Amino acid sequence: MDFEHVTFDLPHGTFHALQGGDPTGQPTIFLHGFPDHPPTAKAFLAELGRQGxxxxxPWLRGYAPSPTAGPFDFASLTSDVIALIEQWSPQRQVDLIGHDWGAFITYDTTVTAPERIKRAVTLAIPHPLTFIGRPRPAQLRRSWYMAFFQLPGSGMIARARDFALIDRLWRQWSPSLTLxxxxxAELHEHLGASFPAPLKYYRAMTRLGMLKAARRLSHPITVPLLHIHGADDDCILPPNVDDRRRYAAPHVRAVVPDLGHFLHIEAPEAIAERIATWVASGSLDPRGETNPTAVQNPKG
Incomplete structure (x- = not known):
């Protein structure tokens, strides 16, 4: 499936995006994470397009060719997405799918502008308050890079030797993935034009904007939401607590075996199919049974 490169003039500047699929189909926006950009997800995007x-x-704020200037607090990042939705799909609610930082933004968008979202899917990131609420020692060890990126000069180290550290993170987080x-090469080119802006997401985590986002996210999500997590994710551990109080709408959680952090790149067809099954039945159970609070681990 072919995707065209399109641009949108938003309040923060000109944002770039890949666009494809059936213009009469359900509008669906995919938000990438760190250290990534839309082209690596083309196979997954194509599967979504084949679903109609x-x-x-879009390339998110901080990722060239979209604007690389800040600020990078949650409210600013979410405002970009809401402005994009209003321009791209002014008459219809969208399905919003987010991976990694895109998932964080997806959660925030569901509580900031729920009237614009029909359904939400988050990949690899549990609800932010679940993630930070009870940090496990194993997760703290995996999150070393978040603290490292706070340090002066970390951007120079991250891009040294042709982004050797970034490549290491990809290998660690998705052990079975070979890009x-x-x-x-295209990813390295875009990261080279973007750095150090992508690291500033992490630096913004320690500022007042994160506290304000936490207050917003304390309100239950009123949009139906599916969370999919790779069992072999070595970046963010699958959630092990019952977080149903975060949701006032149907919520399904699925932990998928043999996949890592970049699960939509590792298994684009399988992840797209799980989304389609959830949309059709309200669950991931092949019998169509709805169990919105269960952790489901379907074989596929």
């Missing part, structure tokens, strides 16, 4: 969706995948060489 109309798909848009296509052409996609790998």
């Amino acid at each position: 969706r109309y798909v848009l995948a 296509d060489p052409a996609l790998h």
Whole structure:
């Protein structure tokens, strides 16, 4: 499936995106994470398009060719997405799918502008208050890079030797994934034009904007939401607590075996199919049974 490169003039500047699929289908926006950008997800986006969706995948603030200037607090990042939704799909609610930082933004968008979201899917990141509420020692060890990125000079180290540290994170977080060489080279090119802006997401975590976001996220999510997590994710551990109080709408959680942090790149067809099953039945159970608070681990 072919995707066209499109631009949107938003309040923060000109944002770039990939667009494809059926223009009459369900509008669906995919938000990438760190250290990533839309082209690595083309196979996944194509699967969404084959489901009959109309798909848009923007480069987020901080990622060239979209604006690389801050600020990078949650409210600012979410405002970009809401402005994009209003311009791209003014008449119809969108399905919002987010991975990693895109998932954080997805959670925030569901509580900031729920009237614009029909359904939400988050990949690899549990609810932010679940994530920070009870940090496990194993998670703290995996989150070393968040503290490292606070240090002066960390951006220079991260891009040294052709982004050797970034490549290490990819290998660690998704042990079974080998990125296509052409996609790998394109990613390095875009990161080179973006750095150190992507690191500033992490630096903004320690500032007042994070506290304000936590207050917003303390309100239950009123949008139906599916969370999918790779069992082999070595970046963010799958949630092990019952977080149903975070949701006032149907919520399904799925932990998928043999996949890591970049699960939508590792298994684009399988992840797209799980989303389609949830949309059709309200659950991931092949019998169509709805169990909105269960952790489901379907084989596929």
